Amino acid sequence: MTVRPVRMIPPVLVAAATVAALATPAAAADSSRAPSGQHARTQQALEAAVAEGVPGALAQAARTGRPVWNGDAGVADRTTGRERRSGDSFRVGSITKTFVATVILQLEAEGRLSLDDTVERWLPGLVRGNGNDGRAITLRQLLNHTSGLYNYTEDPGFVAKTFGPGFFEHRYDTYTPRALVRLATGHRPDFAPGADWKYSNTNFILAGLVIEKATGHPYGTEVERRILRPLGLHGTSVPGTRVSMPRPSGRAYSVLVGPQPNDTVHDVTELNPSAAGSAGEMISTTGDLNRFYRALLAGRLLPKEQLKKMTTTLPTDEDSPNLRYGLGLMAMKLSCGKEVWGHGGGIHGSASGAVATRDGGHALALNFNSDWAGDSAAVMEAEFC
Numbered sequence: 001m002t003v004r005p006v007r008m009i010p011p012v013l014v015a016a017a018t019v020a021a022l023a024t025p026a027a028a029a030d031s032s033r034a035p036s037g038q039h040a041r042t043q044q045a046l047e048a049a050v051a052e053g054v055p056g057a058l059a060q061a062a063r064t065g066r067p068v069w070n071g072d073a074g075v076a077d078r079t080t081g082r083e084r085r086s087g088d089s090f091r092v093g094s095i096t097k098t099f100v101a102t103v104i105l106q107l108e109a110e111g112r113l114s115l116d117d118t119v120e121r122w123l124p125g126l127v128r129g130n131g132n133d134g135r136a137i138t139l140r141q142l143l144n145h146t147s148g149l150y151n152y153t154e155d156p157g158f159v160a161k162t163f164g165p166g167f168f169e170h171r172y173d174t175y176t177p178r179a180l181v182r183l184a185t186g187h188r189p190d191f192a193p194g195a196d197w198k199y200s201n202t203n204f205i206l207a208g209l210v211i212e213k214a215t216g217h218p219y220g221t222e223v224e225r226r227i228l229r230p231l232g233l234h235g236t237s238v239p240g241t242r243v244s245m246p247r248p249s250g251r252a253y254s255v256l257v258g259p260q261p262n263d264t265v266h267d268v269t270e271l272n273p274s275a276a277g278s279a280g281e282m283i284s285t286t287g288d289l290n291r292f293y294r295a296l297l298a299g300r301l302l303p304k305e306q307l308k309k310m311t312t313t314l315p316t317d318e319d320s321p322n323l324r325y326g327l328g329l330m331a332m333k334l335s336c337g338k339e340v341w342g343h344g345g346g347i348h349g350s351a352s353g354a355v356a357t358r359d360g361g362h363a364l365a366l367n368f369n370s371d372w373a374g375d376s377a378a379v380m381e382a383e384f385c
Helices: 039-051 093-109 139-143 156-162 177-185 201-215 219-231 286-297 304-310 376-384
Strands: 056-063 069-074 323-325 330-333 339-347 350-356 362-368
Touching: 039 056, 039 069, 039 362, 039 376, 056 286, 056 376, 093 139, 093 201, 093 219, 093 286, 093 304, 093 339, 093 350, 139 201, 177 201, 201 219, 219 286, 286 339, 286 350, 286 362, 339 376, 350 376, 362 376
Parallel strands: none
Antiparallel strands: 056 069, 056 362, 323 330, 330 339, 339 350, 350 362
16 A cells, blocks of 8 residues: 555555565575675665665565575664564565456456456445446456546545554554445545556455455455465465464564654554555565566466466556556566566555566565665665666
C-alpha cells in the first residue's frame, strides 16, 4: 500500500502501509556472505544504506550455475544488537500483488474467469456510487492500475489512524476487504476506467475478493495451494489478522507519518496486517522471494499466454520513464541499460524489493527494516550493473 513514494525501485511504487506506504529454484549450493567479486559492490550498497540511517539491511542474490550469495549490514534489533540473518522473515508489502496477479492469471488459464470480465460480474453492487461503476472496470484494469479507483490508503482519516500518531491506538484493528473498498468508493474516481494510469491499492483488494468469489476460498488459501506449497516457499505466509512475526525475524522500525518530535523511531513490528490485505499483507524471506520470481519469469507458474499478458506493460508516468507496469509486475530499466522485472513493497517499518532478469536467471531480493531511509535502487544497480 502506498501513502507516498519511497525510493525502493526507481521510482518506487510500493504498496506501503506507512510512510517512508525464478526458471528453477535458486541453487542450493554453498552460500557466502563474503563481499568478494561481483557482490562486493552489492555488500557496499547495503552498508551505505545503514550509514544513511537504516538499522539493518539484508539481501540475497541468486544466479543460475553460481552459489547463492547472502549479504547483510546493521542490526535486526536495535535493543539487543542482534545482527540481521539471511533466513529472517519480514513483511513484504506490495510484493503481495505479484502473488495475487499470478493466481488471477492461473484462474484465467483454467477458464474460470477472463481478464475482460467486469468487477460487477464477480462482485455485484460493490463498486458503486460517487462516480464509481464496477460495470465499467475490468479485471485487467485492476491488475495494471488503470481502473481509476481511488487509493484507499490515501484517505486522510485512514492515514491518520493507520500511519500517523493514531497507529498506537489502532495497530491491532481488523479491516475487512469490503470495508476498505467502501472507503475507496466514498471518494470519486481519479479518472474514467482505462483513461490513465495510477497506482491504487484498492485494485488488489478487489482482486483478492474476485479470487475468493471464483474459487470459494480466501485468496490466501489459493496463494498457499497454488504457489507457496508447489515451490516450497516455507518462509512465506499470508498472515491475515495475525499480529506477530514468525521466527526467525528481527524488528521493524518507523518514524510514522506526520511531524514526529526529533523524528522519533518507533518499534512497529506488531500490527494487524488486514489494513493491507491482498494489496500488501504477506511475509517472506529473501530466498523465497528469489525462488518465486525466478519460477514465475521462467514460466513455471503460468502458461505462455498468461505470462505474456502479465509482462505486457504500460508507462506509469512521465516522471518515471524507466518504469513500466504489467499485471502485478513491474519492468525497470537500470542505468546500465539492463532490464529487471519484479516489484517493490513497503509496510510499517519494512521496505523490500525483489527483481530478476526476464529469463529468471539472475535475481535479487532485499529488505530494509525501516521506512524512512536507504536507497534500494543503489543495491540493485550494484548487483546488476
